[in-house]
Amino acid sequence: MNEQIDLKKVINVIRRNVWWLVGIIGFMVLGMFLYLQYIATPVFQKDTQILVNQSEKSVQSNLNSQTIQADLQLVNTYSTIISSPRILNKVQQELGKQYDIQELAEIIQVKNATDSQVIDISVEHPDPKIAARIANATAQTFTEEIPKIMKIDNVTTLSEAQFFGNELPVKPQKALMLVLAAFIGILVAFAFVFIRLLLNRTFTSQAELEELLGLTVLGEVSDFQNMDLFQTVQPRSKHFKSVTERRR
Template sequence: MEELIDLKRIFGAINRGKWYILGAIGLCVCIMSIYLWFGATPIYQSKTQVLVNQVDSKDSSIQAQDVQANLQLVDTYSAIVTSPRILKEVEKELSNKYSQTELANAIQVSNNSNSQIIEIAAEYTNAKDATAIANKTAQVFERQIPNIMKVDNVTILSEAQYSKTQAPVKPHKSLMLGLSFVVGALIGAMIIFVQTIFDRTIKNVDDLQEALGLTVLGTVNAFEPDQMETEKSFERRKIINEEKNRSEAISRIQ
């Protein structure tokens, strides 16, 4: 049987179970904070840029053709950067400190649309190592291109710079904490939702009318034990006083 839960009941359930939401949020944020500050490995990034430049020519039409040809070669050059031939040479020149697999995972190549600039980024757990990998990759790439493509049209525009105060790019702490907050809120809301769906207890008159389909004509307030004892004591004192007054009245008449 389908059940319709109105907005009033939903907001009432959320209000009653708000501590579940707050508790779930606090737990998720706490766990994420412990992971970010004590468990996660910081990743640093360094970038260098190389230019695929046109061959010098006095003929402007030939110049334009060279530029267009270089633009078309950018994608090819981007693939060459991470090719085994380049990575093997980088590995060798870095004293075999990193394997080709590590270098392939660390190096990222990108370029903007219609741009002759290729950006080589290296990500590693140490900022100094990331800088060394990025710069060495660019240098080897520039030196090997004439042998591979038979044309010397690659120039290093800017080298990666190492800084002791460089901040890690991963993990994104603010993003991860925000995500844990949302996950905690969703978990708390799910707990409240499940409780509301499977809760069959009668909490008020509206629940009684909805469950039985009957109209409630009146209600009897619940009395606490202390309140009931107080009422009984009051009634006894009232009866005793009435009896005493009646006795005094009879005595005066006699």
């Protein structure tokens, strides 16, 4: 019985505050839209790829599974070397020391697929042209430095990052953020309904009154307007006034 009454009260609160609920959700979505449109900084991503080739000795000899496995292990090693301070320091000098090593480490991401000899270098930056420049500088610097580090010249640039001028940002994802704002708005709206329900101390039915207070309802008083009461009492007051005047 309590569950039915509570559910009924929730529905009644939702009906009475439906415009508040719509307003809260709309406010959250509108606020997120304005933030994405005028405040949030768009971030662009540029990618370049490096291919780990077979070394000259491996090409001259017969290829076998051990040689391929060794190259795959080198890919993991190279991925770590790309993010090392030695490479990033050279990249910093190539860019005219506009960024420190910590900033470069945060915007440069190195990834490689499983069992693949291709290394992906991704750079995220508010300016797509600068992102392409950093990605290409990183790939070029690594290609030049790896023979000095590993004594092996088996790395070539597979594809360079290019700037087209009509790139779309990868962050923030506007559609996802708007959906998230709507979801948060729904949660806030229902929290508002729940608080209103907790603060509501009125009884909605005779059965609820009898059950919660343990009292028996003997009768009900119908609701009436104040004007009806005034019209009912007013003639009596005039009659009383005339009687008092006669007595005087």
